[in-house]
Amino acid sequence: MNPAISASELAKWFGEGDLKTYAVRDVSFEAYFGEIFFIVGPSGSGKTTLLSMISGILRPNSGVVAVDNVDIWKLESDQIAEFRLNKVGFVFQDYHLVPRLTTAENVAIPLILKKWDWDKSIQEAMHYLEIVGLKNKVELPPMKLSGGEQQRVAIARALVSQPDILIFDEPTASLDGDTGRRIMDFVKTSILNDRRCILIVTHDSRIFEYADRIMRMEDGKIVGIEKGVGH
Amino acid sequence: MKGILKIAFKLLVNDKGKYAALLVGITFAVFLMVQMTSIFFGILLKSSSTVINVGAQVWVMDPAVNNVANSIPLPDYVLDAVRSINGVKYAVPLYSGGALVKLRSGVFQSVTVMGLDDNSLFGRPELIEGKIEDIYAENAFVVVQDEEIRKLGNPHLGTDFELNDHRGVIVGIAKVAASGLFGIPTLYTTYSRAIQYIPSTRFTISYILVEPKSNDAILHIQEQVRLLGYQALTQEELMQKIANYYKYQTGLGTNILIMTAVSFLVGLSISGQTFYTFILENLEKFGALKAIGAKGRELVYMILFQATFTSLVGYGLGIGLCTLVIAIAKLRIPDYSANITYSTLAFAFVMVLIIAGISSYIGIRKVLKIEPFDIFRG
Numbered sequence: 001m002n003p004a005i006s007a008s009e010l011a012k013w014f015g016e017g018d019l020k021t022y023a024v025r026d027v028s029f030e031a032y033f034g035e036i037f038f039i040v041g042p043s044g045s046g047k048t049t050l051l052s053m054i055s056g057i058l059r060p061n062s063g064v065v066a067v068d069n070v071d072i073w074k075l076e077s078d079q080i081a082e083f084r085l086n087k088v089g090f091v092f093q094d095y096h097l098v099p100r101l102t103t104a105e106n107v108a109i110p111l112i113l114k115k116w117d118w119d120k121s122i123q124e125a126m127h128y129l130e131i132v133g134l135k136n137k138v139e140l141p142p143m144k145l146s147g148g149e150q151q152r153v154a155i156a157r158a159l160v161s162q163p164d165i166l167i168f169d170e171p172t173a174s175l176d177g178d179t180g181r182r183i184m185d186f187v188k189t190s191i192l193n194d195r196r197c198i199l200i201v202t203h204d205s206r207i208f209e210y211a212d213r214i215m216r217m218e219d220g221k222i223v224g225i226e227k228g229v230g231h
Numbered sequence: 232m233k234g235i236l237k238i239a240f241k242l243l244v245n246d247k248g249k250y251a252a253l254l255v256g257i258t259f260a261v262f263l264m265v266q267m268t269s270i271f272f273g274i275l276l277k278s279s280s281t282v283i284n285v286g287a288q289v290w291v292m293d294p295a296v297n298n299v300a301n302s303i304p305l306p307d308y309v310l311d312a313v314r315s316i317n318g319v320k321y322a323v324p325l326y327s328g329g330a331l332v333k334l335r336s337g338v339f340q341s342v343t344v345m346g347l348d349d350n351s352l353f354g355r356p357e358l359i360e361g362k363i364e365d366i367y368a369e370n371a372f373v374v375v376q377d378e379e380i381r382k383l384g385n386p387h388l389g390t391d392f393e394l395n396d397h398r399g400v401i402v403g404i405a406k407v408a409a410s411g412l413f414g415i416p417t418l419y420t421t422y423s424r425a426i427q428y429i430p431s432t433r434f435t436i437s438y439i440l441v442e443p444k445s446n447d448a449i450l451h452i453q454e455q456v457r458l459l460g461y462q463a464l465t466q467e468e469l470m471q472k473i474a475n476y477y478k479y480q481t482g483l484g485t486n487i488l489i490m491t492a493v494s495f496l497v498g499l500s501i502s503g504q505t506f507y508t509f510i511l512e513n514l515e516k517f518g519a520l521k522a523i524g525a526k527g528r529e530l531v532y533m534i535l536f537q538a539t540f541t542s543l544v545g546y547g548l549g550i551g552l553c554t555l556v557i558a559i560a561k562l563r564i565p566d567y568s569a570n571i572t573y574s575t576l577a578f579a580f581v582m583v584l585i586i587a588g589i590s591s592y593i594g595i596r597k598v599l600k601i602e603p604f605d606i607f608r609g
Binding site: 057058 | 238242246
């Protein structure tokens with residue numbers, strides 16, 4: 001089976017000489033289409049740095065990241081931006097919704113960046129808001145929504161460009177237990193499919209049950225990859 | 232691209248407080264810059280009013296003359312000498328001087344008296360009441376109907392007054408293209424009556440007005456006049472000389488320049504600072520857009536659009552406000568000298584573009600520096 005993501009001997013360090021600090025070192029793993037892959041570990045273990053390198057945001061100092069068999073760090077900077085736009089959907093920890101835009105406009109952003117017509121983008125965004133259960137809130141600004149609703153708007157925004165890779169950064173960190181579980185149920189049942197790989201970085205052990213595999217990190221290194229309960 | 236700019240537009244105008252602050256900064260900068268420069272141009276226009284109203288193509292004068300109100304009398308032989316220059320179609324004397332008139336009410340009022348060549352009346356104003364030939368009648372004067380005429384008690388045909396123990400009678404009411412700078416009424420009469428009624432120096436010709444046979448002859452006339460020890464200037468050159476005098480020898484130009492620079496700096500600092508704060512507050516959003524897949528140049532376009540849009544709206548509001556203030560001022564103060572010219576508008580426009588450029592440069596630098604990685608790190 002072709003891996004969705006293949007990371008090989010990835011390393012990232014900051015500073016030079018005596019100040020050189022490894023954020024990630026010698027990390028190799030593969031994540032596959034159709035699976036929910038958790039990256040877990042304590043703060044400072046290198047989870048976010050790793051996620052940034054495999055999503056085309058942070059250039060590694062060494063190693064290779066192949067997404068759907070394409071070595072992304074051999075691409076030009078504009079091509080990497082195109083890659084992120086077309087292949088990756090992000091759900092940020094703080095959502096990063098734009099307060100001055102309506103919910104529908106927020107969701108439409110990736111399509112607008114893809115040069116879609118404005119009205120067509122909004123129509124498509126409304127369709128995705130319907131999928132995440134927010135059909136009646138399309139005209140509201142994000143600040144008028146609850147935390148769980150904002151999370152779903154962020155998911156709709158990540159989904160709207162139909163990415164192969166979906167990345168969630170601490171998706172339940174600012175949600176209560178019930179809402180977090182509802183979101184994860186939704187991710188598992190409605191978002192995951194055979195052509196999509198979902199990567200989730202989290203501290204929250206309450207949602208480990210949704211993982212197909214869990215990769216544990218400490219001090220920038222992989223300390224183990226195990227099958228999750230969801231497998 | 233259109234969609235990106237629409238996002239930029241909504242980001243800008245939906246933040247009503249910041250948008251209003253940006254507009255206020257630019258509007259007032261434009262208002263002050265245009266107000267200052269239009270007052271300056273108004274003063275320059277009024278300072279050259281005599282040159283505009285008389286309308287001669289070439290003016291001969293003493294080289295030391297630097298504005299039309301302070302003429303240095305020319306000897307009579309200069310008139311003959313100028314008339315004999317090849318290329319001169321005709322040349323006539325002009326008297327321009329100040330006098331005090333005593334009105335029927337007993338009030339004294341300063342006036343400018345223009346003495347036109349008796350034979351040709353060259354440089355005469357357009358009459359709206361009376362006949363120009365009546366200027367040859369006894370004690371005849373033509374008064375200019377401008378904002379200053381009320382200072383002579385709003386005279387009509389037949390109104391008389393006293394000028395240096397001579398009787399004067401209004402025989403015509405005229406209009407002119409531009410009113411004077413110093414806020415005093417203007418009377419026209421013949422050259423001979425002017426020098427007869429007004430105490431004069433030994434020489435009495437203020438200027439010699441020359442009509443060249445062709446435009447090609449002007450250079451030759453100027454050279455020949457220079458050889459006589461005098462100066463011949465075209466209408467445009469004389470207006471420029473007067474403008475230079477007010478700009479560089481009176482402090483007026485420097486003061487206006489300083490005020491304009493201060494207005495520019497105030498506008499720049501208000502809008503630059505507000506725009507910078509606006510960018511800082513939206514920095515994470517720009518970072519998120521970058522993480523999602525926006526290219527650096529698309530974010531640059533967004534910021535340039537926001538800065539340009541704000542600047543153009545502020546420019547329009549500033550010009551509108553300035554026009555309104557000038558219109559209201561002219562209703563209350565007829566002498567108010569302010570003149571919005573195309574060059575004033577162009578100058579303010581360039582300054583606004585500079586404000587937009589500097590403001591967006593600050594924002595662009597900040598946005599290009601943000602790494603999407605920082606968004607992940609929180």
